[in-house]
Amino acid sequence: MPIEKILGWVLLILGIFLIVYPLFTSYNIFTGKNQAPTIFKAAEKKETILPQKETKTLSPTELQKEMEKMIEEKLGEIFPTEFLLKLLNLISFSIFVGILIFAGSQISNLGIKLIKR
Numbered sequence: 756m757p758i759e760k761i762l763g764w765v766l767l768i769l770g771i772f773l774i775v776y777p778l779f780t781s782y783n784i785f786t787g788k789n790q791a792p793t794i795f796k797a798a799e800k801k802e803t804i805l806p807q808k809e810t811k812t813l814s815p816t817e818l819q820k821e822m823e824k825m826i827e828e829k830l831g832e833i834f835p836t837e838f839l840l841k842l843l844n845l846i847s848f849s850i851f852v853g854i855l856i857f858a859g860s861q862i863s864n865l866g867i868k869l870i871k872r
Contacts, residue, residue: 759869759872760869760870760872762866762869763865763866763867763868763869763870763871763872764866764870765866766862766863766865766866766869767862767863767866767867767870768866769859769862769863769866770859770860770861770862770863770864770865770866771859771863772859773855773856773858773859773862774855774856774859774860774863777851777852777855777856777859778852778856780852781848781849781852784845784848791841791844791845791848792844792848793844794843794844794847794848795840795843795844795847796840797836797837797840
């Protein structure tokens, strides 16, 4: 067997592996057997307690800080941080798997061309 055919078979097997292994890993993640790789993590949140002011009017900057704090609390109730992080991790893992499958198909295609040669 010429070296081209041997290299073609190696590339074909490597390409098939690059297609099958990510699919198997994705299947295990989406069936709940494994966890998705953690790419995005939540930052440790330090709670600061602002002193309560008496019925005094707030300056515009203080008022804006209070509004941002209230909006952040309400958004945290609607979209929990854990849910968003898990969703982002699944999306990024799916994109990575798609790239691996595409690369595997290209490598396999190159191997097939070398075998036919």
